[in-house]
Amino acid sequence: MSGDRKKTYEVGYGKPPVETRFQKGQSGNPSGKKKVHQLLDPGKVLEAIDNEEVTVTDNGKRKRMTKAEIQFRQLFAKAIRGDMTAARLIARMAAEYFLPEAQGTSEYEIIGTTEAARRFGRNWQQRVDELNAALRSPR
Template identity: 40%
Template sequence: MSGPDKDRYEVGYGKPPKSGQFQKGKSGNPRGRPKGARGLKTDLKAELGERVTITENGRTRKLTKQQLMVKQLTAKAVKGDMRAISKLAEADRIMEKHLLTLEPAISRTQTAEMQAQKLRLVLPKPLHATFHEEQRGWILDVAGFLQIAGSCD
């Protein structure tokens, strides 16, 4: 192209006018996310982990808000609340989650946390050697995972 067509720019979907585009080298979010700003997931985790005091059968107990929610949902299900029964059945469906990774040698602390969350690591067999012996019994190889996944049908 040469002449006047060379400088022509077609405006349309995904193609804003040149006057509305960011200048080269300038960010559209110059200040970025403010430091210390927390996301919903972080706030929810903190809120559900907060402990509250309850009185049950004349005894005072401290439970997390999450434990209290499960206790209340279970009580509703026992009374015949179909929605609560459905929610409990749904929550119980996913007993163990799997994480396929190529990351070698994850710390024992991290694998213990994963076990507590019922999250099992799946790694290619050669990477098992990079883990401590006590971790290896818990790690699945890809073939083992595929066998489990195939039996879920």
């Protein structure tokens, strides 16, 4: 008897009509909440922590400083107290960050009028003009 006739489909709890069911591959809430997977960037996290400002007491006065600045001050204090590891680290950082500036990447040197008078004497303006003209001319 079960093979003779098709049984009618019973609609009820947990059994929606076949026509209204979701199609294969179609979501029930296509514009719903999306999961955003953000990769953890340690560099950005470290930068955010270093740039946080805290209030510290320095020589009896309250100051706002970044955590990075406090770290550098503590490292410098260690080096002054005789910590050779801290001293080497500061020397390495100074060579990396200050040496290009100290060597001068530009062929021009900017000096004040007092320094020009000391270097070139009473006719310093004429001498400075000659040097500037020599630097501008093609070589």
